[in-house]
Amino acid sequence: MSGGAKAWFQSWLRKWNGPAGGCGAGLLSKSIGRRDALKMLGGGAAASGAVVNAFAPVNLLSGSSEEREKAVIDWKEFFKTNYRLMNDRERADTIERLERKYKLERNLDVKISTAGPLPNVLYGYAFNLSKCKGYRECIRACIQENNQDRASNMQYIRIFEKPMGSMSVESGDARYYHEVPAEGHFYMGTQCFQCDNPPCVRVCPTGATWKEQDGIVVIDYDWCIGCRYCQAACPYWARRFNWKEPTVPNEEVNPNQHYLGNRLRKKGVMEKCTYCIQRTRQGRLPACAEACPTGARTFGNLLDPGSEIRYILAHKKVFRLKEDLNTEPKFWYYMD
Amino acid sequence: MTIQFFAILLLACIGCGSEHHMSLMEKIERAAPAAAAPATDSGVRLFSVLSRQDKLAHFPCRGCHTDGFNLSAAAKRPQERRSHWDVELRHAPADVMTCATCHDYRDLNHLNKNNGEAVSFDEPSAVCRSCHFQQFKDWSGGAHGKQFKSWTPPRVRYNCTTCHNPHRPAFQKRWPVTYPSVPRRYP
CATH class of the missing domain: 3.30.70.20 (Alpha-Beta Plaits)
Known part of the structure; x- marks a missing residue:
C-alpha cells in the first residue's frame, strides 16, 4: 500500500471509530496486516446493525438492509482465499454467501456444490x-x-x-x-x-x-x-x-x-x-x-x-x- | 570409456522407474491392469439395456394381428387401409432383406433370429448381430452405442433401436442445432 493510501485508510478507520466504541479501539491498538484488518471490518459489519454503521464501507451507510447485506457479502467475498486453501467451514461460508448473493441480486435460487473428487x-x-x-x-x-x-x-x-x-x-x-x-x-x-x-x-x-x-x-x-x-x-x-x-x-x-x-x-x-x-x-x-x-x-x-x-x-x-x-x-x- | 557408458545407461534406467517419466497409459495400467476382454459370445453381459417394448406405439402387435400375418393374402387387398403407411424399408436391398428377416410372421409380438428363434423387442441386438457382428462386438465392449446417463456401474446402455430406426438405420442429413462461435483468427 502506498503512503498516501495508508494515511487515508488510517484516517478512515479513526473517523469511524467514534460511535462504535471498544471494538474499533481494539482494532487500532493491535498491530495487524491490511488483509486481516479489512476482513475484520467485514466480520464486524455482519454482527449487528450498529456495527454495520460503524465499520462497513462508506457506501453502506445509506440504503436498505438488503443493499447493506449485499455489500457485506461482496466485502467478504473479496477477501476470501484460494479454494484449495479453504477449510470445510470456509467453503461452506462462501457457498452460503454466493447463493445468497444470487438470490439478492437476481432473485435466483441456485445450489452450489463443493463435492470433491471420488476415490480411485x-x-x-x-x-x-x-x-x-x-x-x-x-x-x-x-x-x-x-x-x-x-x-x-x-x-x-x-x-x-x-x-x-x-x-x-x-x-x-x-x-x-x-x-x-x-x-x-x-x-x-x-x-x-x-x-x-x-x-x-x-x-x-x-x-x-x-x-x-x-x-x-x-x-x-x-x-x-x-x-x-x-x-x-x-x-x-x-x-x-x-x-x-x-x-x-x-x-x-x-x-x-x-x-x-x-x-x-x-x-x-x-x-x-x-x-x-x-x-x-x-x-x-x-x-x-x-x-x-x-x-x-x-x-x-x-x-x-x-x-x-x-x-x-x-x-x-x-x-x-x-x-x-x-x-x-x-x-x-x-x-x- | 565403456564403464562410463554403462554407468550412464544404468542411471538412465533407474530414472525411468520414477513416476515423472511414466506416460499416462503406464500410470493407468499400473493402477488398474486391464481386465480380460469380455467374451461376446459367452452370453454373459456386464450391463443392462434400455427397454424398448414399452415405447412401441402399437404394441402388442397381436392386438390386430391375432393369428400372424399372411403376406400373400395381404398383397391381394391393396385397397385396405394400411396401418403401417409410415414404414419405409431403407435398410438393405430388397434381395437381401424383407420384413420377415426380422419380424416373426407367425407371432408378431416377437422378432425372429436367423435360426428362427423368437426374440423380444427389448433385445433387438440379438437380431441385429446376425449381420452387424462387428458393431455388436464393439457395442458389447462399449466402443459403439451410448451409455445411459451414468458412467458408474451398474452400467446401462442404449438399445440398438433406441438410436437407429430399424427400418431406416442411417442417421439423416439435417441442420446443426447451434451456430458456430469461432473467432476469425482462431482455428
Missing part, C-alpha cells in the same frame, strides 16, 4: 470420429448446462469439419453452417482435454487453476486475475475469456452448480470445459456425452478396468491431438 477415479473421454455427424447437439447441451455467456455465444466445444483423407487439424473448418453430414467430410470435436501434464496450470501466476485428483483441470473464478497466460499456453485453444460481464437469462440458468464448474462467472476471468464437474462427480455423464445423438462420445473412469473407455483404449486404434507435446490429454480419438 480418473476421468477419460473417447471420441469416435466415424460416428460424429456434426449436428452440434453437444454444443447446445454444453451451453445450457454450463451457464455460458449468451451474448458472445461462448462455446467450449468446437466441431471441425474435415475433408475425407485429411488428418491435419489445420484443414478443419469449425465455422461450417449447412446441412450435415456433408458429402466427403468427417467431423472432429475438440474441447478441454484435461491434460495429465497441463501447460495451462504451469503458467498461472496466481495458482487459480490446477489439476484435481480425478484429473479434471479446474479454475477458481474468484482467484483468477484474467491475465490469459493459460489461454496462450494451451496448445488446443480450449480456454475462453470473459471480455464482458457474462449474461444468462434467469430462466435459462442451470441451478445445479459446482464451485469449480458451472457457477456464474464474472467479467475478466477464464473459463473452460470441466467435463461437467457438477455432473460427473455425482456419477452422471457430461452434458455433451448425454446429448450426443450418434454415440460418438464415451466417458468413463480410466481406473476401472471394466469401463467402456478402457475397452476402447485396449481394443481400438486410438490417438490424441499433438501427442508430441507430451501434454498427455485424457481425450482419445478413434475410428470404427
Whole structure:
C-alpha cells in the first residue's frame, strides 16, 4: 500500500471509530496486516446493525438492509482465499454467501456444490470420429448446462469439419453452417482435454487453476486475475475469456452448480470445459456425452478396468491431438 | 570409456522407474491392469439395456394381428387401409432383406433370429448381430452405442433401436442445432 493510501485508510478507520466504541479501539491498538484488518471490518459489519454503521464501507451507510447485506457479502467475498486453501467451514461460508448473493441480486435460487473428487477415479473421454455427424447437439447441451455467456455465444466445444483423407487439424473448418453430414467430410470435436501434464496450470501466476485428483483441470473464478497466460499456453485453444460481464437469462440458468464448474462467472476471468464437474462427480455423464445423438462420445473412469473407455483404449486404434507435446490429454480419438 | 557408458545407461534406467517419466497409459495400467476382454459370445453381459417394448406405439402387435400375418393374402387387398403407411424399408436391398428377416410372421409380438428363434423387442441386438457382428462386438465392449446417463456401474446402455430406426438405420442429413462461435483468427 502506498503512503498516501495508508494515511487515508488510517484516517478512515479513526473517523469511524467514534460511535462504535471498544471494538474499533481494539482494532487500532493491535498491530495487524491490511488483509486481516479489512476482513475484520467485514466480520464486524455482519454482527449487528450498529456495527454495520460503524465499520462497513462508506457506501453502506445509506440504503436498505438488503443493499447493506449485499455489500457485506461482496466485502467478504473479496477477501476470501484460494479454494484449495479453504477449510470445510470456509467453503461452506462462501457457498452460503454466493447463493445468497444470487438470490439478492437476481432473485435466483441456485445450489452450489463443493463435492470433491471420488476415490480411485480418473476421468477419460473417447471420441469416435466415424460416428460424429456434426449436428452440434453437444454444443447446445454444453451451453445450457454450463451457464455460458449468451451474448458472445461462448462455446467450449468446437466441431471441425474435415475433408475425407485429411488428418491435419489445420484443414478443419469449425465455422461450417449447412446441412450435415456433408458429402466427403468427417467431423472432429475438440474441447478441454484435461491434460495429465497441463501447460495451462504451469503458467498461472496466481495458482487459480490446477489439476484435481480425478484429473479434471479446474479454475477458481474468484482467484483468477484474467491475465490469459493459460489461454496462450494451451496448445488446443480450449480456454475462453470473459471480455464482458457474462449474461444468462434467469430462466435459462442451470441451478445445479459446482464451485469449480458451472457457477456464474464474472467479467475478466477464464473459463473452460470441466467435463461437467457438477455432473460427473455425482456419477452422471457430461452434458455433451448425454446429448450426443450418434454415440460418438464415451466417458468413463480410466481406473476401472471394466469401463467402456478402457475397452476402447485396449481394443481400438486410438490417438490424441499433438501427442508430441507430451501434454498427455485424457481425450482419445478413434475410428470404427 | 565403456564403464562410463554403462554407468550412464544404468542411471538412465533407474530414472525411468520414477513416476515423472511414466506416460499416462503406464500410470493407468499400473493402477488398474486391464481386465480380460469380455467374451461376446459367452452370453454373459456386464450391463443392462434400455427397454424398448414399452415405447412401441402399437404394441402388442397381436392386438390386430391375432393369428400372424399372411403376406400373400395381404398383397391381394391393396385397397385396405394400411396401418403401417409410415414404414419405409431403407435398410438393405430388397434381395437381401424383407420384413420377415426380422419380424416373426407367425407371432408378431416377437422378432425372429436367423435360426428362427423368437426374440423380444427389448433385445433387438440379438437380431441385429446376425449381420452387424462387428458393431455388436464393439457395442458389447462399449466402443459403439451410448451409455445411459451414468458412467458408474451398474452400467446401462442404449438399445440398438433406441438410436437407429430399424427400418431406416442411417442417421439423416439435417441442420446443426447451434451456430458456430469461432473467432476469425482462431482455428
